[in-house]
Amino acid sequence: MTVPPLEALPIEELRRRSSTKWRAFPDDVLPLFVAETDFPLAPAITERLRTAVELGDTGYTPPEPGLRAAYSGFAERRFGWQIEQSGIRSTGDVIMGVVELLRHTISPGDRVLITPPVYPPFYDCIPEAGGEVETVPLVETEEGWSLDLLGIEAAFAGGARAMLLCNPHNPTGTVHSRETLAELADIAAGFGAVIISDEIHAPLVHAPTVFTPFLSASKVAAAVGYAVTSASKAYNLAGLKCALMLTASPETTEVVKAMPAEVEWRTGLFGALAGVAAFDPQSDDWLDAMKATLDQNRRLLADLLATHLPKARYRIPDAGYLAWIDLSACGWGDDPADKILRETKVALHHGSAFGEGGSGYVRLNFGCSPEVLTEAITRIGALAG
Template sequence: MTDGNGEVRADPIDVLRRRTSEKWALHGDDVLPMFVAETDFPLAPPIRRALERALADGDTGYVAVGDDRAASAISRFARDRWGWEPDPEHMLTTTDVGIVIVEALRALVEPGDGVIIMPPVYPPFPDFVREAGGVPVSVPLVDDGTAWSIDLDGVETALAAGARAVLLCSPHNPLGLVHPRGVLEALADLAGRHGAFVVSDEIHAPLAHAGVGFTPFLSVSEAAREHGVAALSGSKAFNLAGLKCACITTASERTRALVARRPTEELVARAGLFGVIATQAGFDESRDWLDASLATVEANVALLERLLAERLPDVTMRRPHASYLAWLDFRRAGWGDDPADAALRQARVALANGPAFGAEGRGFARLNLACAPDVLAAAVDRLARVRPASPTR
């Protein structure tokens, strides 16, 4: 499972192709799938053992109201890794982060209210806003040519014009951007001054890279606690998306009361019991495995940088600081607005389509680095053979 370098080894390709999840079922066996955010790593041993015990016991029923195993494990992890200990009494277990976002927005805004999103961003964000009855308001991230950042002036303008909430991606998908504490403090202050709310999707938070300090939004200030709701989950860190477990997290009596207006018993009942069991085993017992998996990802980041320089010099990447996703810039390479289309048709490599992340994603594609290094090298080799329709030189 781990090698001599303290890294997690991905499963062999023949084993991976037996999986029936989206990553491996959507395309044929001639495609290298590197699009959706699933990992190629085997389950952490403590998670596997916990699930095997549950199967042996026939423990396959509903999640009990008041079951705080997932919330308590996340709280302990947050205390030890981020210096912030959310109160499990302020955490409600439910299905997944998408449901957390939708239900939090339903609790916090009225139908027709504007909700700020910050493209390029996780493609379902506008759909989550609409499902909750809101209207997406785009305030793109600022790109200064070397780094991305939140456009605080743009956020303030949108809030002054009537937007009632901000949907924050922290760390930011697809960029691997970890927002600095000062920026989060400023965002919380803006929400407080305009009587708005911030819903912070922190699904990638456990995947901050070595030496990078993640700051939970609800930890930064009293304004953040009074105006914020966070979505926390182990689904990306431990590859548990199909088991269905996440937590709606609040840090003030005010936001807790607002969330409590939603059908909380039904929200709990819709969570997966296996998700609860796996989440506890992940955050409490699988931290060494998580660190080893991140070491693998970070080694792959360095490998990808080298491979791009050697094989695809017109394709660039800014080093991500969290998660296992690489945001690739194909604009100089002349691959058009949607490089993932050419990658799939000509190279049989499935990347995530850049324009799906917003207009700011034109000319980009997202690549999943949570794989074996030889698979990553094979993917770059295939991509290097693509002949774009409109080369720049």
């Protein structure tokens, strides 16, 4: 059954929010920078949090809040993946999980691969865990963005010990195929390296593209890999602090089990409660409605750019609500987000923050109403003349 698209909240109501998106800039700025969305929460989440507040249920997170069962059911329904509940452990957020996994899989000074342009915190979490950043940029072809497997193999041959995989990829919205992931796993295994996959945008993959969890790509992937995910991006729960570290082999599961108890204690109770409600089947219709809206918006953005900003270069993303837009041809410098904010009052994410390949780009969040998206691109288009 097809569900109708989800409607964004009125902007007057959104401006009452106290989160980063709505407090970083004055009210005359349209904020399309940070990865927060403008929709009402899934009803099951609202009800669960409302009940907790009414009960004063604001204490410590219990050892088993129901996340393991909820996520394993979600993964089977949405991805066709059967993950053992013993391979699921929670922590505060995805980057916290990445840092802890690196601390337990690399030695100080080991090089860790990332694939720019990529999520900016990747550059910081590797040194936090004692590693050194090594980059193997994505390759762009006429078909889209892809991993440079030959470059990754050369980096592992040169001594790199681990890789942070972003799948789906932020900011390009690329979803790596099962075949690519299996080949990546084989390469890592050949050098005794580890793959840590950030899969936070996985619930928002748009048809006909199919999401493959890295750990399910092959038996080798299960052996060399770890994954970290959360309900926070799809369901707009970032402030509640709950993420999941995932494993699919006895050896990797033991690595996560050996982490200090404090790693799991960092899970927020409201994050756990909301995560269970998000992954429950009763929230599936809401998620499908959200995806329907984002599907419309990602295509609307292409039309708006063609009309108002024809020099822009934009590939419709396969996942999520983040658009990676090349504005180099507009002549607005290496960091066009600065000029756009200053002269049009539209806040976009700085492409340069994503590393190599980010010069001349902006990242735009289209998880908003069509009206807000249209207004933003119209303003930017006027700047182009």
